[in-house]
Amino acid sequence: MKAAEFYYERPASVAEALALLADEERDATPLAGGQSLMPMMNFRLAQPGTLVDLSALEDLRGITLSDGMLRIGAMTRYVELVRSGAVAEHAPLLAMALPHIAHAAVRNRGTIGGSVALADPAAEMPALLLALDAQITVQSAEATTTHGAKDFFLGMYETALKEGELVSEIAIPVAAPNDRFAFYELARRHGDYAMAGVAVARRDNAHRVAFFSISDRALRAFDAEEVLDKGGSVIDAVAALAELPYSGDLNAAIPTKKHLSGVVLTRALEAL
């Protein structure tokens, strides 16, 4: 239960961090908040050659508003999102979900960028970003690229992030007065990983329904979205979940995941 050996670097600039990550001989892994990576290292599921601690990179922190987007630096900690008036006002879906993301002591360290880069299928943040049509900016030593959330989460712990790249910013379109959001998850203990969960957004009568903890990745339920866009019922929307690529986990097998996805969607839509 102790991490294997590694080298540790705490670069003072993003450029320096990217140079370390680009050095193939180092087999480097970024360390953001460490609230998922450290357990994985303690279990020896992750054995990086070098840990590149991003905690000194102030350029990657902060919450700003520009061009109709709420821009959140990747190293912004969850606790900062919890305390942010801008998040509460412009990204109410995040504000709804934050109390369910781990526990207070973990939110004090964990970062939004770390969660996005790891893409744990049971994590809330990837699904929230899918529901919000967020943009994810990544930097490498050569270039800066922006991905739509819908093209970013590809599989279990798999994203569009390439070797040597860092997530630098998450941008969320600000909520309009008539937008409606709902979030619901079922967890055995408040703050633990959910057995199933969903984030729902309705903007200009277009619905986004994004699930987590029911498959190998966070995913949108396009069929259910279409039902809701056409004014269909909750029962029809739940029926449209049948073809999702479910997978089981330690908590629950596929039939349970299927059932719970309908439960969380029903409860979220009742609250929308």
Add this chain to the structure above:
Amino acid sequence: MTDTQTISVTVNGETASAAVPVRQNLVDFLRNTLGLTGSHVGCEHGVCGACTLEVDGAMVRGCLMLAVQADGATVTTIEGYGDRASALRAAFIDRNALQCGYCTPGMLASALEYVEGGGGADRAAIREHLSGNYCRCTGYQSIVDAVCDVIEGEGS
């Protein structure tokens, strides 16, 4: 290969400098190098909360932070809360909010964060805040009682 780095940390008001293996977590450093065995180690993967302690004014999991990450930081452990936690300590005793005591240092840390953060005597909110700390003895009821007592200004 053992990568070692020298760190300087202020722990419970005293500055400590030491060479630490970079793979060593903060709570192991506090316990094994500084002899501060009040912070307990349970699961070592951030689930149980037994190692919860304060770094730069925020309660964190001591097992999910490397000692080397605490270089330049101010750390407070159960040995150092002093008067800040005296009301909680008394209420924990009055309410029998600890039995074996293994979870108590972390539980007290989380409760202290809630009380100092201005949390109300709302049992659901207290439970939510303490949800990251396992207790295998008390059933939590008496712990929530103790936190409520402190907020409502009751007890000794």
